[in-house]
Protein backbone atom coordinates (compact mmCIF):
# COMPACT_ATOMS: atom_id res chain seq x y z
CA UNK A 359 0.00 0.00 0.00
CA UNK A 360 1.26 3.39 -0.90
CA UNK A 361 2.53 5.38 1.99
CA UNK A 362 0.32 8.25 2.96
CA UNK A 363 2.02 11.57 2.56
CA UNK A 364 2.11 13.77 5.55
CA UNK A 365 3.45 17.08 4.45
CA UNK A 366 2.24 19.93 2.40
CA UNK A 367 4.82 22.48 1.51
CA UNK A 368 4.00 26.13 1.08
CA UNK A 369 6.44 27.74 -1.25
CA UNK A 370 5.24 31.13 -2.32
CA UNK A 371 5.73 34.26 -0.36
CA UNK A 372 2.53 36.17 -0.14
CA UNK A 373 1.12 38.89 1.97
CA UNK A 374 -2.29 38.00 3.28
CA UNK A 375 -4.21 40.75 4.93
CA UNK A 376 -7.42 39.96 6.68
CA UNK A 377 -9.27 41.04 9.72
CA UNK A 378 -11.34 39.11 12.14
CA UNK A 379 -14.16 40.23 14.29
CA UNK A 380 -13.47 40.43 17.99
CA UNK A 381 -12.23 37.27 19.60
CA UNK A 382 -13.10 36.37 23.12
CA UNK A 383 -11.07 33.33 23.95
CA UNK A 384 -8.76 35.02 26.40
CA UNK A 385 -9.39 33.21 29.61
CA UNK A 386 -6.63 30.74 30.14
CA UNK A 387 -3.04 30.90 31.13
CA UNK A 388 -0.23 28.78 29.89
CA UNK A 389 1.13 26.10 32.03
CA UNK A 390 4.86 26.09 31.81
CA UNK A 391 5.74 22.44 31.42
CA UNK A 392 7.97 21.57 34.28
CA UNK A 393 9.60 18.23 34.61
CA UNK A 394 11.22 18.97 37.92
CA UNK A 395 9.25 17.96 40.92
CA UNK A 396 12.31 17.47 43.13
CA UNK A 397 12.86 19.57 46.24
CA UNK A 398 15.42 22.27 45.72
CA UNK A 399 18.51 20.77 47.26
CA UNK A 400 22.21 20.91 46.63
CA UNK A 401 24.37 18.66 44.52
CA UNK A 402 28.11 18.08 44.70
CA UNK A 403 29.78 17.84 41.29
CA UNK A 404 33.19 16.19 41.00
CA UNK A 405 35.02 16.96 37.79
CA UNK A 406 37.66 14.52 36.56
CA UNK A 407 40.28 15.05 33.89
CA UNK A 408 42.08 11.92 32.76
CA UNK A 409 40.76 10.16 35.90
CA UNK A 410 42.33 12.76 38.21
CA UNK A 411 40.09 15.00 40.28
CA UNK A 412 40.09 18.42 38.63
CA UNK A 413 37.60 20.24 40.83
CA UNK A 414 34.76 19.62 43.30
CA UNK A 415 31.94 22.09 43.58
CA UNK A 416 28.69 22.10 45.50
CA UNK A 417 25.90 23.86 43.73
CA UNK A 418 22.24 24.48 44.34
CA UNK A 419 20.14 22.37 42.00
CA UNK A 420 18.52 24.20 39.09
CA UNK A 421 20.08 27.53 40.05
CA UNK A 422 22.16 29.49 37.52
CA UNK A 423 24.50 26.60 37.01
CA UNK A 424 27.71 27.13 35.11
CA UNK A 425 30.46 24.69 34.29
CA UNK A 426 33.95 25.52 35.58
CA UNK A 427 36.64 26.81 33.27
CA UNK A 428 37.33 24.20 30.58
CA UNK A 429 40.42 22.06 31.15
CA UNK A 430 43.05 21.80 28.44
CA UNK A 431 45.17 18.96 27.10
CA UNK A 432 48.00 19.32 24.63
CA UNK A 433 47.05 18.27 21.13
CA UNK A 434 43.39 17.76 22.03
CA UNK A 435 40.22 19.80 22.08
CA UNK A 436 37.95 19.86 25.11
CA UNK A 437 34.57 18.48 24.02
CA UNK A 438 32.50 18.88 27.18
CA UNK A 439 31.62 17.04 30.37
CA UNK A 440 30.22 13.54 30.17
CA UNK A 441 29.34 10.59 32.36
CA UNK A 442 32.08 7.99 32.50
CA UNK A 443 32.50 6.02 29.27
CA UNK A 444 30.01 8.21 27.47
CA UNK A 445 30.56 10.52 24.53
CA UNK A 446 27.41 12.46 25.16
CA UNK A 447 28.12 15.97 26.29
CA UNK A 448 25.90 16.76 29.22
CA UNK A 449 23.59 19.70 29.66
CA UNK A 450 23.11 20.77 33.31
CA UNK A 451 19.50 19.54 33.06
CA UNK A 452 20.90 16.02 32.74
CA UNK A 453 21.98 15.90 36.33
CA UNK A 454 20.66 18.96 38.14
CA UNK A 455 17.21 17.37 38.22
CA UNK A 456 18.54 13.99 39.35
CA UNK A 457 17.87 12.74 42.83
CA UNK A 458 21.61 12.25 43.28
CA UNK A 459 23.34 14.41 45.85
CA UNK A 460 26.74 13.89 44.29
CA UNK A 461 27.84 13.24 40.75
CA UNK A 462 31.10 12.53 38.90
CA UNK A 463 31.70 14.12 35.52
CA UNK A 464 34.55 13.37 33.14
CA UNK A 465 36.25 15.66 30.67
CA UNK A 466 35.90 14.50 27.08
CA UNK A 467 38.75 15.37 24.76
CA UNK A 468 38.89 14.86 21.05
CA UNK A 469 41.89 14.84 18.84
CA UNK A 470 41.73 16.81 15.65
CA UNK A 471 39.91 20.00 14.91
CA UNK A 472 36.40 21.17 14.79
CA UNK A 473 34.36 20.33 11.70
CA UNK A 474 32.95 23.83 11.42
CA UNK A 475 36.42 25.35 11.52
CA UNK A 476 37.15 23.67 8.23
CA UNK A 477 33.91 23.19 6.44
CA UNK A 478 32.17 26.45 7.05
CA UNK A 479 28.73 26.10 8.48
CA UNK A 480 27.25 28.93 6.48
CA UNK A 481 23.53 28.76 7.05
CA UNK A 482 21.85 30.61 4.22
CA UNK A 483 19.70 33.61 5.00
CA UNK A 484 16.51 31.76 4.16
CA UNK A 485 16.76 29.37 7.08
CA UNK A 486 16.27 32.22 9.51
CA UNK A 487 12.64 31.58 10.33
CA UNK A 488 13.16 28.03 11.58
CA UNK A 489 13.58 27.02 15.20
CA UNK A 490 17.09 26.64 16.58
CA UNK A 491 18.51 23.12 16.73
CA UNK A 492 20.60 23.73 19.84
CA UNK A 493 19.82 24.47 23.45
CA UNK A 494 16.36 24.65 24.96
CA UNK A 495 14.08 26.53 22.54
CA UNK A 496 10.49 27.23 23.63
CA UNK A 497 7.69 25.96 21.43
CA UNK A 498 3.99 26.50 22.11
CA UNK A 499 1.45 23.69 21.73
CA UNK A 500 -2.22 24.58 21.21
CA UNK A 501 -5.05 22.04 21.55
CA UNK A 502 -7.54 23.03 18.85
CA UNK A 503 -11.16 21.94 18.83
CA UNK A 504 -12.86 21.54 15.48
CA UNK A 505 -15.99 20.17 17.07
CA UNK A 506 -14.74 16.70 17.93
CA UNK A 507 -14.66 15.07 21.32
CA UNK A 508 -12.24 17.14 23.39
CA UNK A 509 -11.45 16.53 27.03
CA UNK A 510 -8.94 17.59 29.64
CA UNK A 511 -7.45 14.12 29.64
CA UNK A 512 -6.76 14.39 25.92
CA UNK A 513 -4.70 17.49 26.70
CA UNK A 514 -2.76 15.42 29.20
CA UNK A 515 -2.07 12.89 26.43
CA UNK A 516 -0.88 15.69 24.17
CA UNK A 517 1.54 16.74 26.91
CA UNK A 518 2.82 13.18 27.18
CA UNK A 519 3.27 12.99 23.41
CA UNK A 520 5.47 16.08 23.46
CA UNK A 521 7.27 15.83 26.79
CA UNK A 522 6.72 12.33 28.20
CA UNK A 523 9.31 9.70 28.96
CA UNK A 524 9.97 6.61 26.87
CA UNK A 525 8.09 4.65 29.50
CA UNK A 526 5.02 6.91 29.34
CA UNK A 527 4.84 6.84 25.55
CA UNK A 528 6.02 3.28 24.94
CA UNK A 529 8.37 4.83 22.38
CA UNK A 530 9.61 8.44 22.63
CA UNK A 531 8.07 11.84 23.07
CA UNK A 532 9.02 14.69 20.75
CA UNK A 533 11.30 16.02 23.48
CA UNK A 534 12.97 12.69 24.31
CA UNK A 535 13.47 11.81 20.64
CA UNK A 536 15.27 15.05 19.82
CA UNK A 537 17.20 15.00 23.05
CA UNK A 538 18.54 11.55 22.19
CA UNK A 539 18.96 12.16 18.48
CA UNK A 540 20.92 15.36 19.13
CA UNK A 541 23.05 13.63 21.76
CA UNK A 542 21.91 16.13 24.36
CA UNK A 543 22.25 19.23 22.23
CA UNK A 544 18.54 19.94 21.75
CA UNK A 545 16.11 19.92 24.65
CA UNK A 546 12.87 21.44 23.31
CA UNK A 547 10.75 23.12 25.98
CA UNK A 548 7.06 22.78 25.15
CA UNK A 549 4.47 25.06 26.75
CA UNK A 550 0.82 24.06 26.52
CA UNK A 551 -2.38 26.03 26.29
CA UNK A 552 -4.50 24.44 29.00
CA UNK A 553 -7.84 24.71 27.19
CA UNK A 554 -9.04 23.72 23.76
CA UNK A 555 -8.92 26.74 21.47
CA UNK A 556 -12.12 27.27 19.46
CA UNK A 557 -11.64 28.99 16.09
CA UNK A 558 -14.10 31.59 14.80
CA UNK A 559 -15.69 29.38 12.18
CA UNK A 560 -16.83 25.81 11.74
CA UNK A 561 -14.43 23.20 10.42
CA UNK A 562 -16.17 23.22 7.01
CA UNK A 563 -15.38 26.94 6.58
CA UNK A 564 -11.64 26.24 6.53
CA UNK A 565 -12.10 23.23 4.25
CA UNK A 566 -14.05 25.34 1.80
CA UNK A 567 -11.42 28.05 2.09
CA UNK A 568 -8.69 25.54 1.14
CA UNK A 569 -10.65 24.26 -1.85
CA UNK A 570 -11.18 27.73 -3.30
CA UNK A 571 -8.05 29.60 -2.24
CA UNK A 572 -5.41 30.45 -4.80
CA UNK A 573 -1.99 28.99 -4.32
CA UNK A 574 -0.56 32.20 -2.98
CA UNK A 575 -2.86 32.31 0.01
CA UNK A 576 -2.37 30.91 3.46
CA UNK A 577 -4.00 27.58 4.21
CA UNK A 578 -7.16 27.49 6.28
CA UNK A 579 -5.01 26.39 9.20
CA UNK A 580 -3.06 29.61 8.70
CA UNK A 581 -6.26 31.54 9.29
CA UNK A 582 -6.68 29.63 12.52
CA UNK A 583 -3.11 30.39 13.55
CA UNK A 584 -3.73 34.10 13.05
CA UNK A 585 -7.01 33.90 14.97
CA UNK A 586 -5.18 32.27 17.81
CA UNK A 587 -2.46 34.91 17.91
CA UNK A 588 -5.03 37.70 18.15
CA UNK A 589 -7.02 35.91 20.79
CA UNK A 590 -4.04 35.20 23.03
CA UNK A 591 -1.87 38.24 22.40
CA UNK A 592 -2.94 39.85 25.69
CA UNK A 593 -1.98 36.86 27.83
CA UNK A 594 1.02 35.46 25.99
CA UNK A 595 4.34 37.10 25.32
CA UNK A 596 4.94 35.57 21.89
CA UNK A 597 8.50 36.89 21.81
CA UNK A 598 9.29 33.96 24.11
CA UNK A 599 8.81 31.76 21.04
CA UNK A 600 11.23 33.72 18.90
CA UNK A 601 14.10 31.85 20.47
CA UNK A 602 16.76 33.14 18.13
CA UNK A 603 15.51 36.72 18.19
CA UNK A 604 15.27 37.03 14.40
CA UNK A 605 11.81 38.60 14.52
CA UNK A 606 9.90 35.42 13.59
CA UNK A 607 8.01 33.20 15.99
CA UNK A 608 9.90 29.92 15.55
CA UNK A 609 6.98 27.56 15.66
CA UNK A 610 3.55 26.90 17.11
CA UNK A 611 1.97 23.47 17.18
CA UNK A 612 -1.78 22.86 16.76
CA UNK A 613 -3.27 19.50 17.75
CA UNK A 614 -6.87 19.21 16.66
CA UNK A 615 -9.61 16.94 17.93
CA UNK A 616 -11.02 15.36 14.77
CA UNK A 617 -9.75 12.44 12.70
CA UNK A 618 -7.26 13.35 9.97
CA UNK A 619 -8.54 13.12 6.38
CA UNK A 620 -7.13 9.65 5.73
CA UNK A 621 -9.62 8.86 3.03
CA UNK A 622 -9.94 12.15 1.19
CA UNK A 623 -8.06 13.41 -1.83
CA UNK A 624 -8.12 17.04 -0.61
CA UNK A 625 -6.78 17.15 2.89
CA UNK A 626 -7.24 20.15 5.09
CA UNK A 627 -6.93 18.07 8.25
CA UNK A 628 -3.65 16.26 7.95
CA UNK A 629 -0.18 16.58 9.46
CA UNK A 630 1.99 19.27 7.96
CA UNK A 631 4.19 22.23 8.57
CA UNK A 632 3.66 25.31 6.51
CA UNK A 633 3.93 29.06 6.85
CA UNK A 634 1.64 31.99 7.28
CA UNK A 635 2.76 35.03 5.40
CA UNK A 636 0.50 37.42 7.18
CA UNK A 637 2.60 40.49 7.74
CA UNK A 638 -0.28 42.72 8.72
CA UNK A 639 0.56 42.52 12.38
CA UNK A 640 3.43 41.73 14.71
CA UNK A 641 2.87 40.01 18.02
CA UNK A 642 5.19 41.15 20.77
CA UNK A 643 7.54 42.38 18.09
CA UNK A 644 7.48 39.12 16.08
CA UNK A 645 5.87 38.01 12.87
CA UNK A 646 4.27 34.56 12.76
CA UNK A 647 5.78 32.23 10.18
CA UNK A 648 6.07 28.42 10.39
CA UNK A 649 3.50 26.37 12.23
CA UNK A 650 2.72 22.68 12.55
CA UNK A 651 -0.59 20.96 12.80
CA UNK A 652 -1.75 17.39 13.22
CA UNK A 653 -4.63 15.42 14.60
CA UNK A 654 -4.76 14.14 18.16
CA UNK A 655 -5.62 10.80 16.55
CA UNK A 656 -2.14 10.39 15.05
CA UNK A 657 -1.07 9.33 18.52
CA UNK A 658 -3.61 6.49 18.37
CA UNK A 659 -3.10 5.17 14.85
CA UNK A 660 -2.96 1.61 16.13
CA UNK A 661 -6.68 1.87 16.98
CA UNK A 662 -7.37 3.46 13.59
CA UNK A 663 -5.57 0.61 11.85
CA UNK A 664 -7.63 -1.96 13.69
CA UNK A 665 -10.89 -0.09 13.14
CA UNK A 666 -10.46 0.30 9.38
CA UNK A 667 -8.30 -2.75 8.69
CA UNK A 668 -5.57 -0.66 7.08
CA UNK A 669 -1.83 -0.33 7.55
CA UNK A 670 -0.83 3.25 8.20
CA UNK A 671 2.78 3.09 9.23
CA UNK A 672 5.72 0.78 8.73
CA UNK A 673 6.80 0.48 12.33
CA UNK A 674 5.22 -1.75 14.95
CA UNK A 675 2.58 0.16 16.92
CA UNK A 676 1.33 -2.60 19.18
CA UNK A 677 3.67 -1.62 22.03
CA UNK A 678 3.13 2.13 21.78
CA UNK A 679 0.83 3.89 24.24
CA UNK A 680 1.11 7.43 22.88
CA UNK A 681 2.53 7.51 19.37
CA UNK A 682 4.60 10.65 18.73
CA UNK A 683 6.14 9.63 15.40
CA UNK A 684 4.03 12.05 13.35
CA UNK A 685 4.71 14.95 15.73
CA UNK A 686 8.43 14.15 15.70
CA UNK A 687 8.49 14.13 11.90
CA UNK A 688 6.68 17.47 11.64
CA UNK A 689 8.88 19.03 14.31
CA UNK A 690 11.76 18.06 11.99
CA UNK A 691 10.21 20.48 9.48
CA UNK A 692 10.04 23.22 12.12
CA UNK A 693 13.79 22.63 12.46
CA UNK A 694 14.17 23.11 8.71
CA UNK A 695 14.45 19.53 7.45
CA UNK A 696 12.82 18.45 4.22
CA UNK A 697 10.82 15.30 3.41
CA UNK A 698 12.71 12.51 1.70
CA UNK A 699 9.83 10.47 0.35
CA UNK A 700 8.68 10.88 -3.24
CA UNK A 701 5.54 13.00 -3.12
CA UNK A 702 5.26 13.18 -6.92
CA UNK A 703 5.98 9.90 -8.69
CA UNK A 704 5.29 11.46 -12.09
CA UNK A 705 8.39 13.63 -11.86
CA UNK A 706 12.01 13.36 -10.86
CA UNK A 707 14.56 10.64 -10.26
CA UNK A 708 14.23 7.34 -8.48
CA UNK A 709 15.86 6.21 -5.29
CA UNK A 710 16.14 7.93 -1.96
CA UNK A 711 16.00 6.62 1.55
CA UNK A 712 13.25 4.06 0.86
CA UNK A 713 11.43 4.94 4.04
CA UNK A 714 14.46 4.42 6.26
CA UNK A 715 14.44 7.65 8.20
CA UNK A 716 12.32 9.83 10.44
CA UNK A 717 12.01 12.46 7.68
CA UNK A 718 11.01 9.79 5.19
CA UNK A 719 8.48 7.26 6.52
CA UNK A 720 8.53 8.49 10.15
CA UNK A 721 10.83 5.58 10.78
CA UNK A 722 13.88 5.33 13.03
CA UNK A 723 16.37 8.04 13.80
CA UNK A 724 17.25 11.06 11.72
CA UNK A 725 19.86 10.31 9.06
CA UNK A 726 23.52 11.24 8.92
CA UNK A 727 22.75 14.15 6.59
CA UNK A 728 19.97 15.49 8.84
CA UNK A 729 22.33 15.45 11.78
CA UNK A 730 25.05 17.22 9.83
CA UNK A 731 22.59 19.92 8.76
CA UNK A 732 21.24 20.43 12.26
CA UNK A 733 24.60 20.15 13.97
CA UNK A 734 23.38 17.15 15.98
CA UNK A 735 26.63 15.47 15.23
CA UNK A 736 29.36 17.96 15.87
CA UNK A 737 32.21 16.13 14.30
CA UNK A 738 35.89 16.74 14.42
CA UNK A 739 37.92 16.11 11.30
CA UNK A 740 40.53 13.51 12.12
CA UNK A 741 42.23 12.56 8.90
CA UNK A 742 41.46 14.63 5.87
CA UNK A 743 43.29 12.60 3.30
CA UNK A 744 43.46 13.01 -0.41
CA UNK A 745 43.39 10.21 -2.93
CA UNK A 746 45.12 6.84 -2.51
CA UNK A 747 44.19 4.25 0.11
CA UNK A 748 42.81 5.11 3.55
CA UNK A 749 41.98 2.71 6.36
CA UNK A 750 39.79 4.01 9.14
CA UNK A 751 37.82 2.66 12.08
CA UNK A 752 34.41 4.04 13.01
CA UNK A 753 32.00 3.30 15.83
CA UNK A 754 28.28 2.65 15.41
CA UNK A 755 26.55 5.86 14.30
CA UNK A 756 23.86 5.41 16.94
CA UNK A 757 26.37 5.13 19.75
CA UNK A 758 29.14 7.49 18.64
CA UNK A 759 27.97 9.77 15.82
CA UNK A 760 31.02 8.78 13.75
CA UNK A 761 30.67 9.45 10.03
CA UNK A 762 33.05 9.29 7.11
CA UNK A 763 32.55 12.06 4.58
CA UNK A 764 33.93 11.51 1.09
CA UNK A 765 33.89 14.26 -1.50
CA UNK A 766 35.32 14.65 -4.96
CA UNK A 767 37.04 17.84 -3.84
CA UNK A 768 37.41 19.56 -0.49
CA UNK A 769 33.91 20.70 0.37
CA UNK A 770 33.56 24.40 1.13
CA UNK A 771 30.48 23.79 3.20
CA UNK A 772 27.98 21.07 4.02
CA UNK A 773 25.87 22.54 1.22
CA UNK A 774 27.62 20.53 -1.46
CA UNK A 775 27.88 17.00 -2.91
CA UNK A 776 29.39 14.21 -0.83
CA UNK A 777 28.98 10.67 0.49
CA UNK A 778 28.29 9.88 4.13
CA UNK A 779 29.43 6.47 5.35
CA UNK A 780 28.11 5.13 8.64
CA UNK A 781 28.04 1.91 10.61
CA UNK A 782 24.26 1.45 10.75
CA UNK A 783 22.88 -0.57 13.65
CA UNK A 784 19.39 -1.42 14.85
CA UNK A 785 20.08 0.16 18.22
CA UNK A 786 19.24 3.46 19.88
CA UNK A 787 16.51 5.33 18.02
CA UNK A 788 16.53 2.70 15.26
CA UNK A 789 15.70 -0.07 17.67
CA UNK A 790 11.95 0.34 17.94
CA UNK A 791 11.21 1.04 14.27
CA UNK A 792 13.82 -1.16 12.54
CA UNK A 793 13.98 1.25 9.57
CA UNK A 794 16.10 -1.15 7.53
CA UNK A 795 14.20 -4.40 7.66
CA UNK A 796 15.52 -7.92 7.62
CA UNK A 797 13.27 -10.01 5.39
CA UNK A 798 13.57 -13.73 5.87
CA UNK A 799 14.06 -14.20 2.13
CA UNK A 800 17.38 -12.39 2.20
CA UNK A 801 20.62 -13.92 3.39
CA UNK A 802 21.69 -13.15 6.02
CA UNK A 803 18.23 -12.42 7.35
CA UNK A 804 19.48 -11.86 10.88
CA UNK A 805 21.79 -9.01 9.96
CA UNK A 806 21.67 -6.30 12.65
CA UNK A 807 24.35 -4.01 11.26
CA UNK A 808 26.08 -2.95 8.10
CA UNK A 809 27.69 -0.06 6.31
CA UNK A 810 25.19 2.40 4.88
CA UNK A 811 26.36 4.94 2.34
CA UNK A 812 24.24 7.96 1.49
CA UNK A 813 24.92 10.07 -1.58
CA UNK A 814 23.99 13.65 -0.69
CA UNK A 815 23.79 16.72 -2.85
CA UNK A 816 22.86 19.61 -0.56
CA UNK A 817 23.75 22.34 -3.06
CA UNK A 818 21.70 25.48 -2.69
CA UNK A 819 19.93 27.33 -5.45
CA UNK A 820 21.63 30.61 -6.14
CA UNK A 821 18.40 32.50 -6.25
CA UNK A 822 14.99 31.48 -5.11
CA UNK A 823 13.08 30.47 -8.21
CA UNK A 824 9.92 28.97 -6.78
CA UNK A 825 10.57 25.73 -8.63
CA UNK A 826 12.03 23.68 -5.84
CA UNK A 827 9.97 22.25 -3.10
CA UNK A 828 12.50 21.73 -0.38
CA UNK A 829 11.51 23.28 2.87
CA UNK A 830 12.50 25.73 4.09
CA UNK A 831 16.09 25.73 2.92
CA UNK A 832 16.18 26.18 -0.82
CA UNK A 833 18.23 23.20 -1.91
CA UNK A 834 18.78 22.64 -5.62
CA UNK A 835 17.67 19.02 -5.35
CA UNK A 836 14.91 17.20 -3.54
CA UNK A 837 13.69 13.62 -3.41
CA UNK A 838 10.41 14.24 -5.23
CA UNK A 839 10.69 16.32 -8.36
CA UNK A 840 14.32 16.77 -9.39
CA UNK A 841 16.12 14.23 -11.57
CA UNK A 842 19.13 14.16 -9.26
CA UNK A 843 18.17 13.50 -5.67
CA UNK A 844 18.95 15.38 -2.50
CA UNK A 845 19.81 12.11 -0.80
CA UNK A 846 20.06 8.59 -2.21
CA UNK A 847 21.15 5.24 -0.76
CA UNK A 848 23.82 3.14 -2.43
CA UNK A 849 22.37 -0.35 -2.73
CA UNK A 850 24.67 -3.28 -2.13
CA UNK A 851 24.39 -4.83 -5.56
CA UNK A 852 26.34 -7.91 -4.47
CA UNK A 853 23.55 -8.98 -2.16
CA UNK A 854 20.64 -8.24 -4.42
CA UNK A 855 19.83 -7.28 -7.93
CA UNK A 856 21.54 -4.07 -8.88
CA UNK A 857 19.33 -1.08 -8.08
CA UNK A 858 16.26 -3.25 -8.01
CA UNK A 859 14.81 -1.08 -5.30
CA UNK A 860 14.77 1.99 -7.45
CA UNK A 861 11.01 2.12 -7.63
CA UNK A 862 10.41 4.00 -4.38
CA UNK A 863 7.57 1.69 -3.52
CA UNK A 864 9.61 -0.67 -1.40
CA UNK A 865 10.93 -0.14 2.04
CA UNK A 866 14.60 -0.42 2.58
CA UNK A 867 15.93 -3.81 3.56
CA UNK A 868 19.37 -5.20 4.24
CA UNK A 869 20.32 -4.96 0.57
CA UNK A 870 21.17 -1.37 1.41
CA UNK A 871 23.81 -2.54 3.86
CA UNK A 872 27.35 -3.57 3.00
CA UNK A 873 28.57 -6.27 5.35
CA UNK A 874 30.82 -8.82 3.60
CA UNK A 875 34.34 -8.78 5.01
CA UNK A 876 37.30 -8.85 2.66
CA UNK A 877 35.55 -8.23 -0.67
CA UNK A 878 36.18 -4.99 -2.47
CA UNK A 879 32.94 -3.18 -3.25
CA UNK A 880 33.47 -1.80 -6.71
CA UNK A 881 31.47 1.41 -6.59
CA UNK A 882 33.49 3.03 -9.37
CA UNK A 883 32.01 0.65 -11.91
CA UNK A 884 28.54 0.51 -10.41
CA UNK A 885 25.41 2.12 -11.81
CA UNK A 886 25.60 4.82 -9.14
CA UNK A 887 26.75 8.13 -10.54
CA UNK A 888 27.71 11.57 -9.35
CA UNK A 889 25.11 14.28 -9.93
CA UNK A 890 26.94 15.32 -13.12
CA UNK A 891 26.72 11.75 -14.46
CA UNK A 892 30.34 10.80 -13.92
CA UNK A 893 31.36 7.56 -12.24
CA UNK A 894 31.97 7.31 -8.52
CA UNK A 895 35.60 7.73 -7.56
CA UNK A 896 36.08 5.22 -4.77
CA UNK A 897 35.85 1.56 -3.90
CA UNK A 898 35.95 0.15 -0.41
CA UNK A 899 36.59 -3.01 1.54
CA UNK A 900 35.31 -3.97 4.97
CA UNK A 901 38.26 -5.24 7.00
CA UNK A 902 36.17 -6.03 10.06
CA UNK A 903 32.67 -5.23 11.27
CA UNK A 904 30.45 -5.71 14.32
CA UNK A 905 27.57 -3.93 16.07
CA UNK A 906 30.12 -1.71 17.81
CA UNK A 907 32.68 -0.79 15.19
CA UNK A 908 33.90 -1.28 11.66
CA UNK A 909 37.27 -1.01 9.99
CA UNK A 910 37.09 0.13 6.40
CA UNK A 911 39.67 0.61 3.66
CA UNK A 912 38.85 3.08 0.93
CA UNK A 913 40.62 3.15 -2.42
CA UNK A 914 40.16 6.67 -3.70
CA UNK A 915 40.85 7.87 -7.20
CA UNK A 916 41.17 11.55 -6.45
CA UNK A 917 38.67 12.88 -4.02
CA UNK A 918 39.09 13.51 -0.34
CA UNK A 919 38.05 11.52 2.70
CA UNK A 920 37.22 13.13 6.03
CA UNK A 921 36.91 11.02 9.11
CA UNK A 922 34.44 12.86 11.30
CA UNK A 923 34.41 11.96 14.98
CA UNK A 924 32.35 13.52 17.70
Ligand SMILES: [Ca+2]
Pocket residue numbers: 590591592593594595596641642
Ligand atom coordinates in the same frame (compact mmCIF):
# COMPACT_ATOMS: atom_id res chain seq x y z
CA1 LIG B 1 1.46 39.23 23.59
Ligand SMILES: [Ca+2]
Pocket residue numbers: 486487488599600601602603604605606607608
Ligand atom coordinates in the same frame (compact mmCIF):
# COMPACT_ATOMS: atom_id res chain seq x y z
CA1 LIG C 1 12.84 33.15 15.37
Ligand SMILES: [Ca+2]
Pocket residue numbers: 700701702703704705706707837838839
Ligand atom coordinates in the same frame (compact mmCIF):
# COMPACT_ATOMS: atom_id res chain seq x y z
CA1 LIG D 1 9.26 11.85 -8.06
